[in-house]
Amino acid sequence: MGNLKMILSGLVAGMALTACQQPKLAENKRRPNIVFIMTDDHTIQAMSAYGSKLVKTPNLDRIAKEGILFNNCFVTNAVCGPSRATILTGKYSHLNGLTDNSKTFDSTQVIYPQLLKKAGYQTAMIGKWHLGSTPVGFDYYSILPNQGQYYQPDFLENGKRIQEKGYVTDIITNKAIAFLEKRDHDKPFMMIYQHKAPHRNWMPAPRHLGMFDQTVFPEPENLLDDFKGRGRAAKEQLMNIATDMWDAWDLKLLSTAQLDSMSKLPASSFKDSKGDDYKQANDPSLDKARFFEVYNRMTDVEKAQWRKVYDKRVAEFRRLNPKGADLVRWKYQQYMRDYLACVVAVDENVGRLMDYLEKIGELDNTIIVYTSDQGFFLGEHGYFDKRFMYDESFRTPLLVRYPKSIKAGSVSNAFAMNLDFAPTLLDYAGVKIPADMQGLSLRPVMDGAGKIPEKWRKAVYYHYYEFPSWHMVKRHYGIRTERYKLIHFYNDIDEWELYDLQKDPHEMKNLYGNKDFEPVIQELKAELKKLQEQYKDANPEEVVLK
Ligand code: SGN
Numbered sequence: 204m205g206n207l208k209m210i211l212s213g214l215v216a217g218m219a220l221t222a223c224q225q226p227k228l229a230e231n232k233r234r235p236n237i238v239f240i241m242t243d244d245h246t247i248q249a250m251s252a253y254g255s256k257l258v259k260t261p262n263l264d265r266i267a268k269e270g271i272l273f274n275n276c277f278v279t280n281a282v283c284g285p286s287r288a289t290i291l292t293g294k295y296s297h298l299n300g301l302t303d304n305s306k307t308f309d310s311t312q313v314i315y316p317q318l319l320k321k322a323g324y325q326t327a328m329i330g331k332w333h334l335g336s337t338p339v340g341f342d343y344y345s346i347l348p349n350q351g352q353y354y355q356p357d358f359l360e361n362g363k364r365i366q367e368k369g370y371v372t373d374i375i376t377n378k379a380i381a382f383l384e385k386r387d388h389d390k391p392f393m394m395i396y397q398h399k400a401p402h403r404n405w406m407p408a409p410r411h412l413g414m415f416d417q418t419v420f421p422e423p424e425n426l427l428d429d430f431k432g433r434g435r436a437a438k439e440q441l442m443n444i445a446t447d448m449w450d451a452w453d454l455k456l457l458s459t460a461q462l463d464s465m466s467k468l469p470a471s472s473f474k475d476s477k478g479d480d481y482k483q484a485n486d487p488s489l490d491k492a493r494f495f496e497v498y499n500r501m502t503d504v505e506k507a508q509w510r511k512v513y514d515k516r517v518a519e520f521r522r523l524n525p526k527g528a529d530l531v532r533w534k535y536q537q538y539m540r541d542y543l544a545c546v547v548a549v550d551e552n553v554g555r556l557m558d559y560l561e562k563i564g565e566l567d568n569t570i571i572v573y574t575s576d577q578g579f580f581l582g583e584h585g586y587f588d589k590r591f592m593y594d595e596s597f598r599t600p601l602l603v604r605y606p607k608s609i610k611a612g613s614v615s616n617a618f619a620m621n622l623d624f625a626p627t628l629l630d631y632a633g634v635k636i637p638a639d640m641q642g643l644s645l646r647p648v649m650d651g652a653g654k655i656p657e658k659w660r661k662a663v664y665y666h667y668y669e670f671p672s673w674h675m676v677k678r679h680y681g682i683r684t685e686r687y688k689l690i691h692f693y694n695d696i697d698e699w700e701l702y703d704l705q706k707d708p709h710e711m712k713n714l715y716g717n718k719d720f721e722p723v724i725q726e727l728k729a730e731l732k733k734l735q736e737q738y739k740d741a742n743p744e745e746v747v748l749k
């Protein structure tokens with residue numbers, strides 16, 4: 204906001220290209236293609252470009268090495284649909300209407316791919332969509348219904364429902380490559396390529412089953428967090444590895460004998476698990492029904508491969524019979540084995556897509572963005588899932604490669620947000636940025652090799668609404684500066700938290716109420732109020748939730 208350069212570049216682009224004017228071929232040739240890659244729940248702790256000790260992601264690292272890595276990119280609302288709606292509209296949840304996953308996106312709103320299409324781009328949306336609505340503004344779409352399936356997944360393809368054979372991450376990439384093969388060579392392309400992986404329940408590709416079975420992953424230092432000194436929100440959630448992971452669905456603790464007998468039972472023998480109803484959230488009696496919905500989609504060959512790997516896990520569990528802290532540690536290891544194997548397939552497939560772009564000579568003409576819909580807890584505070592404004596879920600990866608204007612190996616500490624993606628891409632495409640988009644174009648940061656421009660934002664604003672729901676994370680909003688984070692949990696509670704991120708990067712010590720920090724708290728509250736006014740969220744606790 205108030206970024207003069209952004210406004211001016213938008214105006215110039217707008218003058219050069221009115222929406223109804225089809226741009227000439229020569230102009231198209233100069234405009235960059237865009238490939239927007241987004242995974243579901245892929246966090247920076249699982250990317251070697253960000254220094255992960257858990258896994259190597261060489262293909263993603265390549266984007267960073269040949270482009271820019273953002274250390275401080277945050278989301279407006281750390282849950283799937285809301286993040287996607289913010290990215291498409293460039294607006295916070297209270298303005299685009301998608302405050303939580305139960306809502307349907309109002310597709311009469313302006314989204315950036317639509318503006319690119321009007322400006323002469325060929326547009327495609329492939330993979331996870333999760334907005335409830337039918338995609339509008341795309342020449343081609345092939346999306347997963349709802350959360351999608353890992354094996355033999357269904358797709359909604361330009362209005363038709365079809366089922367494909369194979370593993371979801373590979374199929375989404377096949378579709379992306381097929382779209383590029385058939386594209387109109389007279390137009391630049393804008394392709395949204397979005398993975399389901401590594402979303403819960405973390406089901407690896409058959410070729411990766413068991414790949415980490417000999418690996419012992421380092422634990423986060425607060426895996427056994429006892430929440431001392433923290434408030435009710437941190438304690439009362441339902442996303443503890445210790446107590447909220449389900450035996451079959453999450454941990455895959457079903458022996459071959461159990462799998463054989465149960466997979467033959469009709470679905471009606473299990474409690475119904477259809478729908479994503481709030482009431483079904485956190486109900487472990489749905490465990491087996493959910494598991495078999497996925498398992499029964501595997502082919503017989505896949506099932507045999509599966510059983511070989513997980514039978515060993517069940518045997519180990521029975522032999523060790525871990526309890527207490529040992530059980531949490533054991534579950535954490537299994538969680539990492541499955542989650543990270545899903546990440547490996549994403550990395551391979553992004554590599555395959557980049558190789559294809561290189562082969563057709565379009566790699567350097569293409570802006571490649573890599574991000575996730577939010578971060579994720581990999582055992583920090585003993586958690587899995589996301590939702591909280593704590594850094595592991597609030598922060599999201601952001602890598603961008605575009606050698607024509609981004610210096611290779613750039614790293615930026617500038618505050619970026621998923622709110623900025625739409626204005627940034629419109630800016631690079633030379634399309635006018637609508638005045639009501641709330642983000643900033645990141646172009647000055649990217650073209651400046653990561654340097655923080657003068658007058659750049661000094662704080663980020665967050666607002667999460669989905670309560671009561673899955674994992675029972677309470678409603679909250681807050682502000683994060685480079686040094687501090689102030690959070691207000693509201694609705695069925697009225698509690699504040701303050702963290703000194705420099706001294707306490709893992710957010711273990713709530714300083715709210717400590718007299719020494721009173722001036723800091725007052726300053727942050729004033730700043731928070733300003734941001735709420737700026738983003739038109741001045742009455743944050745009064746948003747009506749249907
Ligand atoms: C599912 C998951 C939850 C997850 C939500 C939202 N449960 O409901 O663990 O928080 O999705 O995720 S599961 O039993 O169905 O796996 S999001 O990425 O779509 O926001």
Ligand code: CA
Pocket residue numbers: 243244282283576577
């Ligand atoms: Ca997600």
